[in-house]
Amino acid sequence: MTKTIDYYFPPQSPFAYLGHARFAELVARLGCEVRVRPCDMGEVFKQSGGLPLGQRAPQRQAYRLVELARWRDFLGLPMNTQPAFFPVAADPASKLIIAADLDHGSAAAMTVAGAVFSAVWAEQKNIADVQTLADLATASGLDGRLLVERSQSPEVAAQYQAHTRAALDAGVFGAPWFVFEGQGYWGQDRLDFLERAITKAAA
Secondary structure, eight states, X not given: OOEEEEEXXXXXXXXHHHHHHHHHHHHHHHTEEEEEEEOOHHHHHHHHTOOOGGGSOHHHHHHHHHHHHHHHHHHTOOOOXXXXXXXXXXXXXXXXXXXXXXXXXXXXXXXXXXXXXXXXXXXXXXXXXXXXXXXXXXXXXXXXXXXXXXXXXXXXXXXXXXXXXXXXXXXXXXXXXXXXXXXXXXXXXXXXXXXHHHHHHHO
């Protein structure tokens, strides 16, 4: 039985960055198929009661930084909790990942997503910059120039909208969000629960 996981995230999410490599390792180890679904989290927030970071109460913003630092140190990941290019327009990077998925498959999309996450949170790069995106795609083993062109196509734009609708239909309200057998798992700190569910289903 194929074990399929829907993976929803915006490419600028710090918590998705913290969980991405562990999620990639988990699905490889358990032989899962991943449907990589970058989505418009701004639209998701509008319809699910969430607030963009800048509109949240000061104490919430402050505690977010504490949590990011705790997880960074616990996981041993390089991370600037207040990176140079954040907040950042996420649509171009989302579409780049979708283009990789459409033309090269989910493994390539996962690789590009990982490069984008690292660019924001570890490398102080601007993922709204077209040349930066092309360079990230090239470093991921793809033709960066062609992939950027593909990311600007109507088909990719339609897929981005479809992912966002699917996220709303699945009850997504935060990131990262994983769906397995109809059950949602919110957050990189829920990967253990996701793994147990997959293991149980395979038993």
